Structures are given as C-alpha cells and as structure tokens.
Amino acid sequence: MTLAEVTRAVGGTLHLSATDHEESPVEGVVDTDSREMGPGSVFVAKPGDVTDGHLFVGAAAEAGAALAIVERVVDAPISQIVVADAVAALARLAQEVVARVRASGQLQVVGITGSNGKTTTKNLLARILQDEGPTVAPRASFNNEVGAPVTMLRVAADTRFLVSELGASRPGRIAELAALITPDIGAVLMVGLAHAGGFGGVDATQKAKTELVQAVRPGGVAVLNADDPRVAAMAAVAAERGVAVRWFGRGPDADVRAEDVEVTASGTVCTIVVGGERFPLRLRVLGEHHVMNALAAVTIAGVLGVSTADAVARLETVEIAERWRMQPLGSDRVRIINDAYNASPDSMSAALRTVAQITEPGQRKVAVLGAMSELGEQAGEEHDRVGLQAVRLRYERIVVIGSAARRLYLAAISEGSWDGEAVFFETADEAFDYLRGELRDGDRVLVKSSNSAGLRFLGDRLGESFS
Incomplete structure (x- = not known):
C-alpha cells in the first residue's frame, strides 16, 4: 500500500518526511513494538500504562520503519499519520x-x-x-x-x-x-x-x-x-x-x-x-x-x-502446545510440568488430574500453585475448590505462593490429613529455596497459576535446577 492508501484506511492526517511522497510504498511488518521494525515497516505508537509508544518513534525510524501511526506528531525523520486513537x-x-x-x-x-x-x-x-x-x-x-x-x-x-x-x-x-x-x-x-x-x-x-x-x-x-x-x-x-x-x-x-x-x-x-x-x-x-x-x-x-x-x-509431530503450557522440564529424575502461563478453575482442575494420572506408584505428586485471576466474586470459592481437589487427588506436597492464593492454602490444610502436606510462601523466591531442598528423585511437579502470578518463571528455574 502507498502512504496515501494507508492514510485513507486509518482515517488520519498524513505528515510526510522530507524524502517521501504520498505514493511512497510501505510493505513491511506492522507492530506496536519498535524492536520488531525493519525496512519498510509501520510502527504504531500506542500509549500504554507503563510507557508511551511515541517515545520510540525515533528508534523505529532508525531501524528502517517507513511510517509511524501516531496520536501526535513526533520530531523524528519518518512520515507520520496522525489519528485520534492509534489502537483503533x-x-x-x-x-x-x-x-x-x-x-x-x-x-x-x-x-x-x-x-x-x-x-x-x-x-x-x-x-x-x-x-x-x-x-x-x-x-x-x-x-x-x-x-x-x-x-x-x-x-x-x-x-x-x-x-x-x-x-x-x-x-x-x-x-x-x-x-x-x-x-x-x-x-x-x-x-x-x-x-x-x-x-x-x-x-x-x-x-x-x-x-x-x-x-x-x-x-x-x-x-x-x-x-x-x-x-x-x-x-x-x-x-x-x-x-x-x-x-x-x-x-x-x-x-x-x-x-x-x-x-x-x-x-x-x-x-x-x-x-x-x-x-x-x-x-x-x-x-x-x-x-x-x-x-x-x-x-x-x-x-x-x-x-x-x-x-x-x-x-503427532507437535511436541508442546506452547511454552509454559503443560511444558515438560527437568529430567526423568524430577519432572517439572510448567503450566503457569494461564489458569482458570477448569484448566487448574485438568492440570491437577493430568499430573496425578501420569505419576507412577512410588513417585510423589507435588503441586506448586498460585492465584487464578479475573474470577471476581467467585474467586474465593474457586480457590477453595482447587485446594480441596489437590488434597483429594492425594498430592503429597502442595506449595501455595502469593497472598491472592491464600484461600487455596487454607482450604488444603483444612482438608488435609497430616501436618506439612501444604505450605505457603509469599514469594516465588522463598518457594524456590524450599523446593530445591524438598524435591527428590521420582517427584512429578505441577507449576500452575495465572500469568499475573509469575510462576512460569519459577517453573523455568526449577526445570533448569533439576535438568
């Protein structure tokens, strides 16, 4: 598409650089990440909660971007289309x-x-x-x-x-x-x-x-x-x-x-x-x-x-669905199943059942669990259910991390049949130190939480530690 065609498509106002004209072509990646830019690319300067894409228009131009879609003109050597809403x-x-x-x-x-x-x-x-x-x-x-x-x-x-x-x-x-x-x-x-x-x-x-x-x-x-x-x-x-x-x-x-x-x-x-x-x-x-x-x-x-x-x-050629989704890590000695990219009551239940199904007699089941986000008023009850399920599936160790998941821990210790079955840590670092000393040969370890809890990185650390 030409600069003029892109301008009509997005309903903006075109501000040409010194070297461009309306019929100049654009034919590269379109992205909100300036690091993805290359020759001919289009950079969309999206305002964000943490930073503002307008701060990176210059970097996009240096990387070869041909066009920036912006909400205000930026002092950078690149043609720009000004729109009311960059995401729209x-x-x-x-x-x-x-x-x-x-x-x-x-x-x-x-x-x-x-x-x-x-x-x-x-x-x-x-x-x-x-x-x-x-x-x-x-x-x-x-x-x-x-x-x-x-x-x-x-x-x-x-x-x-x-x-x-x-x-x-x-x-x-x-x-x-x-x-x-x-x-x-x-x-x-x-x-x-x-x-x-x-x-x-x-x-x-x-x-x-x-x-x-x-x-x-x-x-x-x-x-x-x-x-x-x-x-x-x-x-x-x-x-x-x-x-x-x-x-x-x-x-x-x-x-x-x-x-x-x-x-x-x-x-x-x-x-x-x-x-x-x-x-x-x-x-x-x-x-x-x-x-x-x-x-x-x-x-x-x-x-x-x-x-x-x-x-x-x-x-049958697919080995894993996606990184951090039921991803096997570690080794045959201590197998880590890192499934901490996302979590809901349904996926949490399914993951707990899966690890229970693949654990052989003589091996231990270990659940490393964090909060499920975006459940609203049902959050407390659903975390209770997960704690109860982990105990009823006879997980030998239940490691709960983060204050948002504390109800899960309380439900587990309430249902549990012996002391020490469930433990609670405020941070993933504390849990890592505990697990590094607690895990032993034959353990099958599920790491599961919503993305916001950040336990996927704990799963990676455990996988590397026991590889």
Whole structure:
C-alpha cells in the first residue's frame, strides 16, 4: 500500500518526511513494538500504562520503519499519520489489509475463541495447515485488541489461511475483533469461568463467546463443542445466520469424536472417529484435556479440506502446545510440568488430574500453585475448590505462593490429613529455596497459576535446577 492508501484506511492526517511522497510504498511488518521494525515497516505508537509508544518513534525510524501511526506528531525523520486513537487505527488497517488479500487471493479465515484452549488449538491447527499452504497464526497468545490485528496484518498476497485467536476482555470485544475479518469458520471451544469476574458471571461469558458465531459469514461454518451445553446452544444462533455447524467432542453425536483416551507420561493416546473411520492418535502434548483441542483442530481442518489422516499425522509431530503450557522440564529424575502461563478453575482442575494420572506408584505428586485471576466474586470459592481437589487427588506436597492464593492454602490444610502436606510462601523466591531442598528423585511437579502470578518463571528455574 502507498502512504496515501494507508492514510485513507486509518482515517488520519498524513505528515510526510522530507524524502517521501504520498505514493511512497510501505510493505513491511506492522507492530506496536519498535524492536520488531525493519525496512519498510509501520510502527504504531500506542500509549500504554507503563510507557508511551511515541517515545520510540525515533528508534523505529532508525531501524528502517517507513511510517509511524501516531496520536501526535513526533520530531523524528519518518512520515507520520496522525489519528485520534492509534489502537483503533491499527484495527482499521488490519481490516483493510485482510479484505484486500481476501479479494485478490484464496485466503480463508478462521476465528477461535473459548474460555480455555484457544492458544493450544490455534497452534495445533496452524501445524496442520502449514503443510497445505502459507499460514498466518498468532505468536503466543496474541488475541486482544492489539495482538489480534497485529497478527492479521501479517497476511500477504499468497496467504491461504489466517488463524485468529480472539480473546475477550469485556462484552463486545470478540464482536469487534471478529468484524475485522468476518470469519469463514468460527470455533468455540468451551464456556467456563475464565475471566468471569470481568463479565459478571458465566452466563455473560457465554453471551460474549456467542459473538464469534454471530460474526461468521453467511454460508460459513461454526465448529462447536458438543459436550458443552453452553456452546451447543450456539447452534441456534448459527442456524439463524445461515451458518452450518460441525460438532466435535467425546460423545457419540459429535461429527469428530475421540474414543479410548489414555493419558501417559509421554502424552495422550486416543482414537479419532470421523464418519465411521477410526484414526489412532498419539498426541505428545501432555494432558487429557488437550484431546478436545486436537478434536477442534481436526474438525476445522476438515472443513478446510484437509483429510483426517493427514491432520492426525501432523498433530503427532507437535511436541508442546506452547511454552509454559503443560511444558515438560527437568529430567526423568524430577519432572517439572510448567503450566503457569494461564489458569482458570477448569484448566487448574485438568492440570491437577493430568499430573496425578501420569505419576507412577512410588513417585510423589507435588503441586506448586498460585492465584487464578479475573474470577471476581467467585474467586474465593474457586480457590477453595482447587485446594480441596489437590488434597483429594492425594498430592503429597502442595506449595501455595502469593497472598491472592491464600484461600487455596487454607482450604488444603483444612482438608488435609497430616501436618506439612501444604505450605505457603509469599514469594516465588522463598518457594524456590524450599523446593530445591524438598524435591527428590521420582517427584512429578505441577507449576500452575495465572500469568499475573509469575510462576512460569519459577517453573523455568526449577526445570533448569533439576535438568
């Protein structure tokens, strides 16, 4: 696109540098991080809580950026488009670029949402699709009002598949993000208590996730979890919009289902059944709950024309879903399972069950747990449930970290049957010192918390210490 075309797309005012003119081209990365800039890139100067992107316009120019989208003119040798809201301009540019690529090529667009499993599912799907043609999918969990458009803006003229992970920080957010791409396929994985505090309860969360189904283009496909009644109810919305439904799940009515699921220390084995045909799958990603994510990926891929046999074969090459998501660290002597990038009551429960399932007789189960964020008024009760579950799954040691998780610790010691079963530390450093002396050969250690608790770095330290 030219500078003039970008200016029209974002609805701003163009201030040219001394060497540019309106028809000068821009054709590089678009990002809010000046460290990602290179020749021809577009830097979006987003004001932030900690710092202000306008402070880095000069650095972006030095790195070769061709354009800065700003909310005020900055003294730097680079053409600038002044807009009222840089994040809104980023979204408008993403919408324009996706529309152009779609009109001129073979681009097919997938949107994925759900209370849990979004990042794992998009990674599994991206692995399947990359062998079919050029595929764009988010880095890490780029699923908010900045990360989603940044991902969309990575599409090129030859991109065949765009996989967008859509998160919700508030009601209406998924609708806004999905409107930028009008998905051909919208997949809803589950409705749970993740972020329920920000929505006012699980009913409001269900309504927010339904926004993706409402955004799928007429004639498109909604891929829905047949095992989750709140997701299954979205089929009625799909029908109203002329959107077909493909079901995945463990039950007999799913179009793509899993049978004979077995959890092992090296992954999960199951049989995927599609149209009466059976396909053995050995998924190296730890955790029974990831079977549902694999089913969703296979279902989406099938809608896009990928055979089940090919999809399954490609899934078997995936070693981990993402860093800090059920990531095996340490060694066979002391195995650390670092799953502390995110946490909700559902994912916390699933992780605790998984480590309990893969721990052999004579080995100890150790849970290193921090707070689950964004649960609102349900936070206390849900932390209680986790503490009780850890005890009832017979974890020999329960290490709780941080004042926000203290209810979890109190519930564990209340339910526990002997002294010392659960311990509490204010900081991860204190917990690391304790665990370095406490852990022994044969221990299987789960490190699990929300991102805000920072325990993923504790998991990395433990993994290195016991490698």
